Structures are given as structure tokens and as C-alpha cells.
Amino acid sequence: MEFAFSEARPRITRFECREAQRSGNALTLRYAAVAGDADAYVFAERIEIPGELPDTPVVAGLVRLLSLAASLSYYKAFAPVPFAVPSGLTEVERRFIAELIAGGLGEFAVVNDLAEVLEPEIDAPPLAAVPSGSAGAAPSRALVAVGGGKDSIVSIEALKAAGIDATAFGINPRRPIERTAEVAELALERASRRIDPLLLRLNAEGAPNGHVPVTAINSIIALLAAVAGGHDTVVFSNEASASYGNQRWAGHDINHQWSKSSFFEGLLRESVPEGSPEYVSFLRPLTELRIARAFARHTAYHRVFTSCNRAFTMSAASDASWCGECPKCRFVSLILAPFLPREELLAIFGGRDLFAEPEQREGYLELLGVDGLFKPFECVGEPDECRVALELIRERDDWDGHPFLQDPAVQAVGASTVERESVFAWRENEHFLSTRLEEVARAI
Numbered sequence: 503m504e505f506a507f508s509e510a511r512p513r514i515t516r517f518e519c520r521e522a523q524r525s526g527n528a529l530t531l532r533y534a535a536v537a538g539d540a541d542a543y544v545f546a547e548r549i550e551i552p553g554e555l556p557d558t559p560v561v562a563g564l565v566r567l568l569s570l571a572a573s574l575s576y577y578k579a580f581a582p583v584p585f586a587v588p589s590g591l592t593e594v595e596r597r598f599i600a601e602l603i604a605g606g607l608g609e610f611a612v613v614n615d616l617a618e619v620l621e622p623e624i625d626a627p628p629l630a631a632v633p634s635g636s637a638g639a640a641p642s643r644a645l646v647a648v649g650g651g652k653d654s655i656v657s658i659e660a661l662k663a664a665g666i667d668a669t670a671f672g673i674n675p676r677r678p679i680e681r682t683a684e685v686a687e688l689a690l691e692r693a694s695r696r697i698d699p700l701l702l703r704l705n706a707e708g709a710p711n712g713h714v715p716v717t718a719i720n721s722i723i724a725l726l727a728a729v730a731g732g733h734d735t736v737v738f739s740n741e742a743s744a745s746y747g748n749q750r751w752a753g754h755d756i757n758h759q760w761s762k763s764s765f766f767e768g769l770l771r772e773s774v775p776e777g778s779p780e781y782v783s784f785l786r787p788l789t790e791l792r793i794a795r796a797f798a799r800h801t802a803y804h805r806v807f808t809s810c811n812r813a814f815t816m817s818a819a820s821d822a823s824w825c826g827e828c829p830k831c832r833f834v835s836l837i838l839a840p841f842l843p844r845e846e847l848l849a850i851f852g853g854r855d856l857f858a859e860p861e862q863r864e865g866y867l868e869l870l871g872v873d874g875l876f877k878p879f880e881c882v883g884e885p886d887e888c889r890v891a892l893e894l895i896r897e898r899d900d901w902d903g904h905p906f907l908q909d910p911a912v913q914a915v916g917a918s919t920v921e922r923e924s925v926f927a928w929r930e931n932e933h934f935l936s937t938r939l940e941e942v943a944r945a946i
Contacts, residue, residue: 564778594773673695728779
């Protein structure tokens with residue numbers, strides 16, 4: 503059935519996450535928005551996994567988690583309504599989706615002023631428990647998620663140097679991902695995800711829209727790809743800074759990077775079926791600034807990578823790189839500037855000096871944590887990292903006398919000796935690394 507998303511639309515009384523269907527390596531995730539006793543909107547999302555998925559309890563359990571994670575793209579269009587799973591949930595699955603909504607839709611709730619979304623009513627018959635949880639094994643064949651940015655590049659190069667067998671992995675890979683794999687000389691396994699076009703139409707017609715925990719979805723797709731490809735470990739490159747939130751709102755800590763946080767990593771590790779590949783964030787004990795210092799040495803990637811999320815929107819060109827106008831572009835320029843010659847940094851951004859552009863000033867002050875300004879809703883590091891980066895830039899001769907550094911508001915920002923030591927320190931007890939992976943990560 504089709505309806506215009508307007509005041510005349512059906513009154514949705516619940517959202518249903520229904521049983522997924524699998525045919526070979528193709529998955530169809532099914533959802534419905536229900537009005538009374540009738541389906542008002544029905545959705546089918548299609549995902550293709552590289553390789554062949556075996557018919558095992560591990561695959562079945564991961565597909566159930568994927569159905570729950572991907573559901574939020576559709577649920578948010580009707581929230582807040584009860585979230586129903588007619589086939590039932592185990593206690594582990596129930597906690598997983600409850601935490602996913604409360605944490606992963608935090609930014610969505612703020613932007614749309616829908617605090618009630620963060621305390622969902624979950625309607626699902628109880629199912630018997632099944633064994634779950636990661637074993638903490640050391641890797642022998644790692645599937646490394648590649649987003650095209652600096653973090654996954656640092657992971658890849660560290661794993662390669664340690665002699666760990668690594669394969670790159672991307673979902674709907676754009677050119678920066680493909681080029682990263684080419685420079686790394688790694689095979690690239692490709693998965694595809696196709697959102698139901700009906701959702702995009704409803705968004706265009708005014709349905710509530712906003713950020714969802716994409717990394718949660720991508721993580722489970724990667725775990726399925728690892729099963730199909732015979733990999734024992736899935737490596738993501740989420741770092742310590744991802745656990746630092748943006749603001750406190752309606753009694754909740756709101757974190758744009760919630761599904762990149764240490765909390766989510768632990769939640770997923772506890773929720774996967776027993777026997778799943780190991781899931782770990784390799785850079786978890788490191789800050790963005792320490793990672794940037796390491797990335798600066800990998801010059802072969804400097805014309806290849808992009809961390810600008812606008813380059814990965816569905817409407818962006820396949821070869822899109824840096825927009826030069828968003829918080830992520832400003833953040834990357836700020837944390838790389840201490841470790842690269844000025845001309846090399848400008849070359850990464852197509853010759854643009856973002857610090858010299860007046861319209862960027864407020865954005866940089868946000869990153870620096872100037873009083874009254876929130877950390878932007880983007881994948882950026884902590885304010886103390888940015889302040890230390892600024893101090894390090896001041897010490898470089900090639901930035902001496904730059905107008906940005908002469909700005910009174912910027913001059914008022916400083917970093918203590920303790921902060922300088924802290925942002926390069928190893929974050930003990932904040933990771934799930936095996937002994938072997940910890941040894942490799944400490945060398946970064």
C-alpha cells in the first residue's frame with residue numbers, strides 16, 4: 503500500500519521487525535509500520551554478503567542481530583511507537599535492541615526533539631536463551647573494515663607489519679575504499695546494502711529523519727562476511743575518542759559515535775552467537791591525535807584517503823573526496839597539521855587552507871571546546887586532543903604568523919602539560935584486544 507506522508511497518513515500504532523529471508527548469500531530484511539490491524543508501510547532491505555553463507559546457528563543468530571540493527575533506519579520514520587518483534591526475542595537480543603535504540607538514536611532524538619524515543623516500549627514474546635559471546639581469541643585471518651579514512655589505514659599497515667593475514671572489507675565501496683585496498687595491496691571483499699526506496703520517499707515527504715547507528719549495521723554485515731570468507735576476526739578501527747559524547751540531554755548521554763564506542767563494542771561482543779568470529783576495535787586504546795601522528799608517516803595514502811562523510815552519502819559522486827566545509831574536514835586538518843609540512847596538508851585538501859577561511863572559524867572553535875560550544879555531531883575527537891594539536895601547530899615554523907593563530911579567541915585556547923601527555927598515552931583497560939593484537943597496537 504502507498505500513502506502520502508502527510509497529516510492524512512495512517513496512524514501508525516506499532517513498528518514490526520519481521521523474520522529475515524536468506525537465499526544463498528543474499529539477505530532480505532523485512533519490516534512493517536502497522537496501523538491498527540493492517541500493514542500501512544512494508545519495507546524490504548536487501549544485503550548481499552561476499553562468499554557463501556553456511557546454514558549454521560551462528561549465521562542464523564547474526565542475521566537476527568542484523569535485522570534488529572538495520573531496523574532503526576525504518577523505525578525512526580514512525581518513532582515513537584512500540585517496537586515489536588512478533589517472532590520473539592531472547593533476553594540478550596532484547597537488551598541489544600533496547601540499548602541500540604537508546605544509544606544509537608540519541609542524536610536523532612535531539613535533532614527531532616523526541617526524548618521519548620530513547621525509552622522504547624519493546625513488545626516481543628520471550629525466547630529461550632542460546633549461547634552467546636566472544637571468546638577473545640588471537641587472529642590468524644583478519645577481515646579489516648575499510649572506510650577510506652586514516653584510521654583503517656593505520657590498522658592495515660600495523661597488521662601487515664606484524665605479519666597478520668589481512669583482507670580489506672567494504673560495503674558499497676566508493677573510490678577511496680577501493681584505492682586504499684589498492685595501495686595496501688590487499689584483496690577487497692565487497693558487500694552491498696540497498697535500503698528500501700520507500701523509506702527514501704517517506705524521508706523526502708517529511709518523515710522524521712536523522713542519524714542512525716550505521717557502524718552497528720556494518721559491524722554485523724562484516725561478521726557475516728567473515729563467516730562466509732573463513733576469517734576468524736573482524737577488525738574495526740574505532741578509537742578511544744569515539745566513546746566521548748557530545749552532550750547531556752533529557753537524562754541521556756548523547757554520542758554521535760555511539761556505535762563506535764567502547765560500550766557498543768562490548769555490547770556486540772556479548773550479543774553475538776557463540777562461535778562467531780572475534781569482533782574487535784584495534785585502535786580502541788589510542789586517541790585520534792596519536793593515530794594522526796602514525797598516519798602522517800604513511801605518505802602513499804595521502805592522496806588516496808578521505809575522512810569526509812559527505813563523500814559517502816548516497817548522492818555523492820563515486821570519486822568524491824573532501825568537501826572542505828564540514829566538521830570532519832576541519833578536524834582532520836587540525837590533527838594532521840602538527841605532523842605534516844604545511845604545503846603537504848594543503849595539498850590533501852586540494853590546495854585549500856581551511857584555517858585561513860573566515861567561515862570556518864566558528865567550526866574550529868567548536869572543536870577546541872570554547873565555552874558555550876558543543877562538540878559537533880560528527881566523528882571528531884575530544885576537545886583536549888584538538889587543543890593539544892593547536893599547541894603543536896604553534897611550535898611549527900611553517901605556521902608561524904598565520905592569521906588563524908593570531909585570532910584572539912584562538913590565542914586564548916591552551917593545553918596543559920598533563921593534557922599533552924594524556925592524549926598520546928595508551929588507554930589501559932579500555933579495549934578488548936587479545937595479547938597479540940595489544941602488542942601490535944602498542945607499537946603505533
